[in-house]
Amino acid sequence: MSARALPYRPHNHDTCVTQALTDARTICQDRNVRLTPTRERVLELIWQSHKPLGAYDVLAQLSDDGHNAAPPTVYRALDFLQQNGLVHRIASLNAFIGCTHTGEHHTGMFLICQGCGNVLELTAPSVSGAIKVAAEAESFALDDVTLEIAGLCPRCQSEQDETGAPGNE
Amino acid sequence: MSARALPYRPHNHDTCVTQALTDARTICQDRNVRLTPTRERVLELIWQSHKPLGAYDVLAQLSDDGHNAAPPTVYRALDFLQQNGLVHRIASLNAFIGCTHTGEHHTGMFLICQGCGNVLELTAPSVSGAIKVAAEAESFALDDVTLEIAGLCPRCQSEQDETGAPGNE
DNA sequence: GAAAAGTTTGCAACATTATAACATTTCCGA
DNA sequence: TCGGAAATGTTATAATGTTGCAAACTTTTC
Numbered sequence: 001m002s003a004r005a006l007p008y009r010p011h012n013h014d015t016c017v018t019q020a021l022t023d024a025r026t027i028c029q030d031r032n033v034r035l036t037p038t039r040e041r042v043l044e045l046i047w048q049s050h051k052p053l054g055a056y057d058v059l060a061q062l063s064d065d066g067h068n069a070a071p072p073t074v075y076r077a078l079d080f081l082q083q084n085g086l087v088h089r090i091a092s093l094n095a096f097i098g099c100t101h102t103g104e105h106h107t108g109m110f111l112i113c114q115g116c117g118n119v120l121e122l123t124a125p126s127v128s129g130a131i132k133v134a135a136e137a138e139s140f141a142l143d144d145v146t147l148e149i150a151g152l153c154p155r156c157q158s159e160q161d162e163t164g165a166p167g168n169e
Numbered sequence: 170m171s172a173r174a175l176p177y178r179p180h181n182h183d184t185c186v187t188q189a190l191t192d193a194r195t196i197c198q199d200r201n202v203r204l205t206p207t208r209e210r211v212l213e214l215i216w217q218s219h220k221p222l223g224a225y226d227v228l229a230q231l232s233d234d235g236h237n238a239a240p241p242t243v244y245r246a247l248d249f250l251q252q253n254g255l256v257h258r259i260a261s262l263n264a265f266i267g268c269t270h271t272g273e274h275h276t277g278m279f280l281i282c283q284g285c286g287n288v289l290e291l292t293a294p295s296v297s298g299a300i301k302v303a304a305e306a307e308s309f310a311l312d313d314v315t316l317e318i319a320g321l322c323p324r325c326q327s328e329q330d331e332t333g334a335p336g337n338e
Numbered sequence: 339g340a341a342a343a344g345t346t347t348g349c350a351a352c353a354t355t356a357t358a359a360c361a362t363t364t365c366c367g368a
Numbered sequence: 369t370c371g372g373a374a375a376t377g378t379t380a381t382a383a384t385g386t387t388g389c390a391a392a393c394t395t396t397t398c
Contacts, residue, residue, distance in 0.1 A: 034365085034374080034375080036364095036375070036376090038375085038376075039375095054354085054355080055354095055355070055356075056354070056355070068377080068378095069377090070376095070377070070378065070379080071355085071356070071357080072356090072357075072358090072376085072377085072378085073376070073377075075355095075356065075357075076375080076376080080375095091260040091261040091315070091317070092260040092315045094354085094355060094356095094384095109300075109303065111304065111307060111309045113309075114312065120307065120309075122303060122307065124299065124300075124303040126299045126302065126303065127296065127299040127300055127303050129299075130293065130295045130296040130298075130299040131278075131293075131296055131316075131318065133295065134278065134291060134293040134295065134296050135280065135318060135320065138280060138289065138291065138323075139322075139323040139326075140280045140282075140289075140318070140320050140321070140322060140323070141320045141321040141326050142318055142320045143283065143318075143319050143320040143321070144318070144319040144320070145316075145317075145318050145319075146260070146261045146315065146316070146317040146318070146319075147300075147314075147315070147316050147317075148260070148314075148315040149300065149304060149309070149311055149312075149313070149314050149315070150312050150313040150314075150315075151304065151309050151310045151311045151312040151313070152309070152310040152312070153308075153309060154307075154308040154309070157308075157310050203345080203346080203394085205346070205347090207346090207347075208346095223383085223384080224384070224385075225383070225384070225385095237348080237349090238348090239348070239349060239350080240384085240385070240386085241347085241348085241349085241385090241386075241387090242347070242348075242349095244384095244385065244386080245346080245347080249346095263383085263384065263385090
């Protein structure tokens with residue numbers, strides 16, 4: 001899948017969303033699963049924000065569309081998207097974000113900025129490796145890794161230096 | 170603080186709880202904060218299980234005590250215990266567990282068994298180090314790390330081999 | 339040792355996040 | 369075009385977490 005810009009850097013986000021949707025269609029076709037209109041719209045809504053979106057935020061936006069949606073609609077779409085590696089759930093935020101490493105087999109590692117709320121997904125083989133070694137040392141059979149790092153992104157660090165308070169994009 | 174047995178291994182858990190409470194009293198005295206009866210009881214309830222306990226589980230047990238408790242009582246006690254490093258919240262489970270590394274400055278790493286539900290807290294400097302390096306590479310100022318690993322503990326792996334299904338202690 | 343100030347708890351209501359259960363519709367292959 | 373599987377709609381409810389204010393208790397200060 002195509003590379004994408006860091007959320008910290010200015011970029012044409014429309015393109016970024018369009019690309020994500022195109023990738024998603026390809027992936028679903030390859031996997032022979034159905035990216036239905038609801039699922040696609042949910043994915044789009046999530047991608048339109050670099051900040052994680054709560055299930056009820058998605059629900060509200062679907063309602064704005066005129067879609068007569070209830071919670072299960074959203075949760076089912078999110079489950080589907082997660083299972084197909086198109087979005088990640090951030091456990092520490094109860095929120096969802098578009099996966100920027102679709103296709104690759106990866107252990108998501110998320111840098112969550114407490115200032116602006118943006119989240120950057122990383123793949124750090126050295127971290128995954130160290131985790132694997134540590135788990136093996138305990139004879140623990142690793143299945144799923146949740147790694148979420150809260151802190152300040154570069155931009156919010158400098159804003160804080162200037163104003164004494166983190167920014168809010 | 171004193172070393173404690175792995176949850177996977179048989180041990181005298183009463184002693185283990187007593188020790189945790191003794192340690193907690195010392196820590197609170199040193200830090201000049203108040204380990205009130207409610208807070209102490211909540212800590213005890215959490216320690217009595219090696220499995221993470223939900224806030225409402227704690228609440229139910231307080232009610233069994235005859236304590237006339239409401240959710241804020243429990244959440245406030247849990248906040249206090251967390252702030253003083255006596256318990257950890259496991260975000261992926263919405264549950265709490267006693268900290269086995271009180272006193273040490275550490276990045277908790279949790280091995281969560283999907284079979285028996287036990288959780289082992291580890292400190293792995295190689296993992297913390299790799300995370301720190303990865304965050305620095307993005308100029309990200311790290312504040313708090315959530316690292317939770319789901320899988321199977323050694324015991325549940327062997328049970329699964331024998332029976333085809335994970336055990337439930 | 340009494341009043342003031344700060345901390346902790348009680349309590350009621352409410353907000354947010356997530357799921358269950360079952361009916362209905364849509365899709366797709368035979 | 370029919371029949372089964374997948375997806376969605378709908379209603380209700382469960383599970384988790386918070387706000388706001390008043391009362392009780394502790395510590396400090398005079």
